[in-house]
Amino acid sequence: MTEPAGSAGVKRRDFLKVLGAAGAVTTTVGCFQEDVEKLIPYLVSPDDTVPGVSTYFATTCRECAAGCGLIAETRDGRAIKLEGNPVHPVNHGALCARGQASLQGLYNPDRYRHPMARKNGKLERITWDEGIKTLRDRISGLGAGAANAVFVNQHETGSFPAFLDQWLAGYGMPAHIAYDGEAPHAVMQANRQSYGSAWPGLDFTAAKLIVAVGADFLEMWGSSVAQQLSFADARAKLADAPRFVYIGPRRSLTGLNADEWVACKPGSELAIVNALAGKGDLAAAATAGGVDQAVLQRLAGEIASTKPSLVLSGVTTANALDVALAVNALNVAAGNVGVTIKPAEALTSFDRVGSPNDLRDAVQRMASGAVQLAMFRGVNPVYVLPKSLRVAEALAKVPFKVSFSPYPDETTELCDLVLPDDHFLESWGDAESVRGSVSLQQPAMDRVFDTRATADVLIGVTKGDPATASRIPAADYRSWLIGRFPGGAQAFGAALARGMAPGSPAQSTGASRTVAAAPAPAPAPLEGQQGDFYFLAYPSPVLGDGRATNKPWLQELPDPVTKIAWQSWIEIHPTTAARLGIENGDHITVTTAAGAVTAPAYIFMGVRQDVVAMATGRGHTGYGRYAQNVGVNPLDALPVAHDASGGLALATVKARVAKTADSSPLVTTEGSARQHARGIGRAITVAELNGPEEEEVEHFAGDNKHDFLPGLRSPVANDAQGVLGNPKSKDKGMYDPEHWSGMAKRRWAMAIDLARCTGCSACVTACYAENNIPTVGAPWQGRSLRPFHSGDGNGWDTRPGANILKGREMQWIRIERYYEGGEDGSSDFDTRFVPMMCQHCGNAPCEPVCPVYATYHSPDGLNVQVYNRCVGTRYCSNGCPYKVRYFNWHGYGEPARRQYAFPEPLNWQLNPDVTVRGKGVMEKCSFCVQRIREAEHRAKLEGRELVADEFTTSCAQACPSRAITFGDAADEKWSVARLAEDRRAYHVFEELNTFTAVVYLKKVNHPAGGAR
């Protein structure tokens, strides 16, 4: 992507034209805009939209199948920030990184700006009327072939699948195929058989022991936000918290949060689970799994003795279904059902997910040439299915292919007709994430481009033909929804305000596919295969199956485990690497029976010595400037193998590993993974927690532990008040607590509970969204490598993540991931996730060194950075012991520069309350000072004092484990003041006497035997 950023995207004036066009079009389908204006709902309801004042819309997230509730903050008609909907039963106000980043799907500069049709080989612009007419003609031209038409839709809950099936049925087409590449199908099918629902509610807080057999419940395994909330609450019980054991060949993010990791061979889980359940031979299981029998012995004992427990399975081997069934049986036997596993509170998000076998069969039918018409919406088979399935060749056999995708993904680029769908923040819909409550999806703003909701397109198709016009009486999809909504338009309008309503949306008329449409081919047994390594592909915790890869925030977000961004990597164990002479970054080739992939090696203690692991999500050949040609796709080396439920089996093949000649540095934000006994991320064991208060668990040089200053009141404020400082200095201005502003009475502070933090990194993306932080890793944002070359990209460092290679990422808040133990390569190591942002020191080393007062201490304890005053000496960063200050090395905010980070229309997302920093100035975490002042002003307007905990920072708001607490530490009413007194509380680098405003609460470890 050598096109200079910023030149792409529509200019502002064009945008207005587009708006006009969109308005004109929408009026033909039912006065879209007026409806919005009539129906602007408010959580807090002022009289009218005031310019510069945010308007909030309650809607539903569609990034993954979970369907979390959203509050979309819009400013002057543009969505600028997404937050979780506090009243939503799934996410309770929290939101993951992907949810945050869906804004960049809305404003993605590579979105289709209008419908297109393939004319003599390439896609060209058409009008919507042409597009709809073409589709209608094609369908009516099908005749008997209609029975063979294929409509692939992303799996989603709510009414649309029903609407779609109804529409398809009208034309005699088969029900659509609902595909979700991320859903653990084996688990769902097992759950249906064992519990009667695909995804029973999981209550981690009720459990005393958690055993996850490859179940990455903090990542792509089910509804991660809901599970993370529950898991964090469980861990927050400290001494009573459940001990957590992770069984699997790779220690995922979930595994890193476990107290113990049983590193077993892939495919041996079934034997182990049976053994743990007492049904199998421990010795055999131990040998099969390559684990210590004593450990299994102990675990079996623990499981038998500890009730209630919670055992979860999420393996991706060919026998996944059997493992899942065995685990469920274990739960039933242990009496966990109804206690920790609650079918009554089932999540319905996955109820009607189709089996991937359907898609595979469809592809085979296409290959056989039987399919006349194929339609795709939100699914990208060419990318998400293994290359060995030859999807592209199959598509070539289909005479007419329609894509409703808003993005130029690999599949859409092969289609003949592109009818770009609206983003979910532009369109209507509903979802049922929890049985009995509808979560509504409504437009938060007008369309960015000339796109149209697929449902409205389909309605347009029927309406255009008198013969079919009567099938769907509703004028458009919204009125169709209202028509079926319990209580009608009245209730609908009322429900929009909360975004939730009791009841249940229409169910699909199509049968929910609980069994594979065709028996899956039995994959070759792992042990018999060639190769001395197990090749393990896993869904990336950030990018999922690759549909999130075109969002720069997520490309820039370091993988929570490996801390690598903008790059693919192959994880290999230190011992193995040493044996093969592999260093970090050396390119290694993994060759399987199905193919080969080559990527830089990442040496990781968290994989078995006989396992190489690789994340999905990167390696797109299309999908826009941010995804294209970044990384490689492990599916290229995967055979087409399914477990008995039809789910794609990711761990089914052995591989040979070869080191290649070349190597490239890892695009990582990690410096040293070890703390060198500096006590940054500290932990305390349950025994110590129950025991008497000890002085300091981890001693390190120069440690000079002192009590907190009262209420964390900064000595700076004291100084300004003349207590510590120069008593002769008369004019203290606003630093005087008696000053009318009363600012000096407050001390904004933050408490971070490491026992809760899971390292999921949602806070990082939330910070990007709130504070207009530029992404710097795009291939064209690198620096110049050669003197005075032409500006056409040659001579520039165009490696993806080039700036991050130079350590220039701008993460105001970063998650540091430190390891304790395991230096010998053993599986027994502890991981500390430490969210690190500006500590707002009372005695800030960064402040006195600034020659121009660009950074100083505010009376309410903030370490203030004045961008406009900064001249960029960067002395402050040298002084900062926490290294949390970030410098604008390039003109990330200048459209005229190739490093521009917000190409149109990405810049529409920018938060108007926050400056876009210019070239050459320093920036850092501001404790979301704009939110602080907004809250203070609101309180002032309402003539009241601030209420304790009435607002919080962006990171704390998003955090799905509620690890971050923000507030006024000088006021006992705020919960942060209480947390600061916790016995686990400590400051990082306390011995430097910086008097930080951030308090960390020690992580609590539950070693084996240490628990009850």
Added chain:
Amino acid sequence: MAATARPKTMAELSPRPNVASANQQLPGVIDYEQVDRDIGGSLSPTAGWFGALAVAIVLFLWGAGAWTYQIYWGLGNAGYNPPVMWGVYIISFVFWVGIGHAGTLISAILYLFRAGFRTTIYRCAEAMTVFAVMTAGLFPIIHIGRPWKFFWLIPYPNWRLIWPNFKSPLVWDVFAISTYLTVSATFLYVGLVPDIAVLRDRATNPVRKRILAVMSLGWRNSEKEWRHFARMYLFLAAFSTPLVLSVHSVVSFDFAMAINPGWHTTIFPPYFVAGAIFSGIGMVFTIIIPIRKFFRLQHYVTINHLDAAAKLCLFTSLVVGCAYLVEFWVAWYSANRFEQQYFWNRVFGEWWWAAWIMLTCNMVFPLSLFSQRLRRNPTWLFILSIFINLGMWFERFVIIVPTLSHEFEPWQWNHYAPSWVDISILVGSFGWFFMWFLLFIKQLPVIAIAEVKEIVPPKLRSPHVHEDAIDVTGRHQAYEPDTPGEFD
């Protein structure tokens, strides 16, 4: 002729004089007129000079182009690798400021110490000081993110009533460097005035004569002028002495005032001052040795003078080496883990190569100056001076980069490598420096005419009159040079 015979015999008495006496006799110089002829004669430009000047200007323009490029695209094109936020520019800033110190040391401190050997080299060193500080002053501006706002560091009255932060070492720098530049430039100019008068009166070209007449301020060599001149010179020297010590101390505060491991230490001011003088003398050798050769001034800048300067070089080298060792000892003795891990990484870790370049060039090689033969060998002195310049640049590299790349927060440990922009601007700075210096040495005397005349025996009618009042030999005792105003 008697006047010429005496010094010769003096030279014969000690073919290899006791160098400790720093005998600054000029056996090859007979009378005042010869001084004017020799030094004035060296001012006519030569082809070699034009060639050197051309090279310097080209280098300077290349560096200027690189800076323009950097301003347009942002500092990202330099090699900075956070948390290494300071790099080649600050290194070069400290390097050039250090170079400047030798000039003031020689012209002011040695003046107060009556070190006679300074007479023939101080003008060169002083000019070097002024141009080196001019060069150093550019680097903070090149270094900052928004160079067009550099004046915000200067306390100028403005309607916003925003002033700089006088607690910041960088503001101290602004004051120290600008004061240093002003005072040393003044020192250089007033010292030049009598010599410009000499050139004025020898000049034949009317235009040149007119320009020199203006520059000489109508100096007439009257006894009254000399009297006030001597006083002024004495006080300027007295001011420059603490100034030169303060300037590099202030520069060292840039580091010592930060809390970073390896920086936050009280040894820095003396350590930096010694290093500065050391590097400055190195640069003096680099400059004066070619000049005395190409300008044929060997009978002015004698081996004795070089020898004495070499001793000063050796001494400062020993001081600097001692400072290095003390740093290591303190790191070990402090039992401060941050400090210890940092120093280990500096010397045996990632930066071992830079550290050992520094140690060998600044500590080991100068030990060769214990040998008198090498001290009196201009070729060796020149080679050594190149090593010293290199070593002192790397001393600043070792102070700045390893600290920033290996600080408190292990998660943010990182590496550093300069980019082509850094290197271009560094090279350009040498072009800038030598451009000015080359222009200087062909326009104005590189050796102080009036002061050299002081150590040339005056003509006498009769050797024995006024023995009580007149030192009839016209000679001066070692370490008691005739200093104007010393009997006031």
Added chain:
Amino acid sequence: MGIVAAFRELDATVDAIEDLKRQKITDMTVYTPTPRHEIEQVVDPPTSPVRRFTLIGGFCGACFGYWIAIWTSDYWPLVVGGKAIATWIPFTIIGFELMVLIGALSTVAGMFINSRVPKITMTVGWDPRFTHGHYGIWVPGTPDRARVIEETLRRHGAEDVRHED
């Protein structure tokens, strides 16, 4: 109106000056290519007042340095790094540097003022040789004593005596 004499030798110049002084002719100006104590002692001038300029300049500089730093800090009080608003100890650096700067400049100014440079004209009573190798004496004189003076100068071996008017 006066007499200017050029000498080759130092002792001759000294003798001439002494002789002239003995004749109560003291309003002479002596030129010397380089400062010589012999001349200075025989002329025996009053001490140069330049040092007063130095003292006053340095004092004012130091005071201004402290004042500007303290006043600006207190004028807009911003707390940095928990330090006092006006911290006089680091401000000593500002005081010192400004003392040196202003002190040095006023010293130079003192020299200029006292020795009357810059001079616009230099025609009367001067000779370019005085910057070359010759010592010189210039006596502004009335015609009545011109003979005596010239005679004295020549007796002491003036290489060249010239009447100027």
